[in-house]
Amino acid sequence: MKTNVGSIDRILRILVGLVLIALAYTGTIGVWGWIGVVPLATAAMGFCPLYTMLGFSSCPTKRN
Numbered sequence: 001m002k003t004n005v006g007s008i009d010r011i012l013r014i015l016v017g018l019v020l021i022a023l024a025y026t027g028t029i030g031v032w033g034w035i036g037v038v039p040l041a042t043a044a045m046g047f048c049p050l051y052t053m054l055g056f057s058s059c060p061t062k063r064n
Helices: 007-025 030-045 049-054
Strands: none
Touching: 007 030
């Protein structure tokens, strides 16, 4: 797995994931909020399978 999630993208994924899980925990949005585990997992791994399928990467390109 090649890293395809950049630093800003990771921060946003962590924030969104935590907010969704907190809302699910408090019962505000129901069990669907537990889908927040997905952005947390992709942020932790630095890899997003959907980005690979779409040929996208939010990592900065390396210059030689």
